[in-house]
Amino acid sequence: MRRALKASARALFGTRAGLRWLHLILGGALLMPYWLVGTVIVGPVVGAKSLFSDSLALQFGAYAIALPTAAVTALFFPLTRPLAVGLAKALCGVPAERFAEGPARSRAARLRASGWFTLHAGIGALISGATLALPPFAVSLMVLPFFPALRGRLELPHYPAWQLALFPFAGVAMLIALAGCAAAAGALLARQAPVLLGPTPADRLAAAERRATELAERNRLARELHDSVGHALSAVTLQAGAARRVLDSDPGFVREALAAIEETTRRTVGELDSVLGLLRQDDDNTTQLDGPTLDTLDGLLARSGVPVSLSADGDLAAVPAPVSREAYRIVQEGLSNALRHAGASPVTLWIALRGEELEIMMENPLPDTAPVVRPGGGRGVRGIAERAALLGGRAQAGAQGAVWLLCARLPLGGDR
Structure with a gap:
């Protein structure tokens, strides 16, 4: 049992998981310029007063525009593959010999590199957003039972003591769930990296x-x-x-x-x-x-x-x-x-x-x-x-x- 717990903790919070989490956050950063363009386009349509409005329609509408824009950009930029390979080698934990070398020259190689860039940026943006939003909320849940004044300031309804006692556990569960999602997303990218960034038949030839x-x-x-x-x-x-x-x-x-x-x-x-x-x-x-x-x-x-x-x-x-x-x-x-x-x-x-x-x-x-x-x-x-x-x-x-x-x-x- 103890060994299983250690293995689970290593899978969620170990060095490899941390590097993959960082890789996902970098993917979210790569999508940010495309997301900003998307907010400019979607904002007037949904009537958002600010580009950084908390409107879900604005957020996901901009996300829907950012992904295909990023895919097209990566398709016509041959250096996308070596840049992506460099990041994946350092952070994904995939052996270097499974990656292709040099810019993507053939159409198939460019399509694969574009697919990887879109997958990395798309999943990375979701994990990055969750990483920014969930930890503060989870910490707030964990400390609410110990600060009545904070509950009053937030104008929360009255909770029985047994329910307040569950709040810290809910906060910890959120953090563990976030780590689990990041680990699962990182493992998915690690599996797909050799497929999308590996050598094509033309590269092998x-x-x-x-x-x-x-x-x-x-x-x-x-x-x-x-x-x-x-x-x-x-x-x-x-x-x-x-x-x-x-x-x-x-x-x-x-x-x-x-x-x-x-x-x-x-x-x-x-x-x-x-x-x-x-x-x-x-x-x-x-x-x-x-x-x-x-x-x-x-x-x-x-x-x-x-x-x-x-x-x-x-x-x-x-x-x-x-x-x-x-x-x-x-x-x-x-x-x-x-x-x-x-x-x-x-x-x-x-x-x-x-x-x-x-x-x-x-x-x-x-x-x-x-x-x-x-x-x-x-x-x-x-x-x-x-x-x-x-x-x-x-x-x-x-x-x-x-x-x-x-x-x-x-x-x-x-x-x-």
């Missing part, structure tokens, strides 16, 4: 498109990091290992290996700065990634750490920049895979223009033993396929007999 765009951009940057930094680390690891083995017997080779490591890391730091710079940019229109192209392919092959035999057919300088950048990265990842899994085995590379396509083929001998599978590895081949698919092309890689073969075809008209 727009959010899904934003997430897809962000995910595609994140994957693109991840591919750039994987291909550039991964290739550099593989080359540096191979060169450092070779230098360590001949450290005492071939100092000249060690110096060349250290110079190659220095050059590789210097270039990789530059590419890493470029990619990290994109991560710090807030403007989606400035996220165009300018990376190496096929024009710098000779440098890549020279510092790849593996012997490469290149056969090129066609004017590679004429390849569009977006296609050329992706082709460079595909070759770079292919070399990284060969270096990582086949060591210093020779690689044969063919690059040719075939009509409206750029064809890339790369092969290297398979190692005698199966390569060690790294935890979380395998992203390179998948990244090659993603790069080709984004340009409208295709790529595949796998064992073909005694060699590992990579083949990619990129349309020259592909753009990102």
Whole structure:
């Protein structure tokens, strides 16, 4: 019983109930300008001598005009929804993820926001009026039995003592009833908030498109990091290992290996700065990634750490920049895979223009033993396929007999 009483008291007078009550009073304040306009219109009709007359016809007539006026105003004011969402998040006790973000753009979203504004202001005005009127009256009832002079001043009829003893209980009952009405109205608004202020199908579609765009951009940057930094680390690891083995017997080779490591890391730091710079940019229109192209392919092959035999057919300088950048990265990842899994085995590379396509083929001998599978590895081949698919092309890689073969075809008209 005690637990039930505590739960009831918390529901009527707890922090959440108080915040929702405040939310309702704010709704009444939002309706006040429309109500004043309504009194100006209704006052002459009902013959009210003052805009603040206690005439019920004036009060409810102005209320009847204020509600549709507020609804129309909210319908054509897109910022109604974010303002309403801000209030509801703070005061209604509804999880923030259940609300829509941003102004209402679609017709359905504006209708919902208008419905919420009207409901909030309409119920809030009634609760606000009751909050202003009932407490003074209830307190008067509670003190009347103890002040005979006050009863005389109010010219009240004579009440028997047992009836006067009921007056304080009636006052307390009024206050409890007011709190109950406010709690019920607040709970109603809390239930309707996700319905009227939640995302519409158009909002969900727009959010899904934003997430897809962000995910595609994140994957693109991840591919750039994987291909550039991964290739550099593989080359540096191979060169450092070779230098360590001949450290005492071939100092000249060690110096060349250290110079190659220095050059590789210097270039990789530059590419890493470029990619990290994109991560710090807030403007989606400035996220165009300018990376190496096929024009710098000779440098890549020279510092790849593996012997490469290149056969090129066609004017590679004429390849569009977006296609050329992706082709460079595909070759770079292919070399990284060969270096990582086949060591210093020779690689044969063919690059040719075939009509409206750029064809890339790369092969290297398979190692005698199966390569060690790294935890979380395998992203390179998948990244090659993603790069080709984004340009409208295709790529595949796998064992073909005694060699590992990579083949990619990129349309020259592909753009990102």
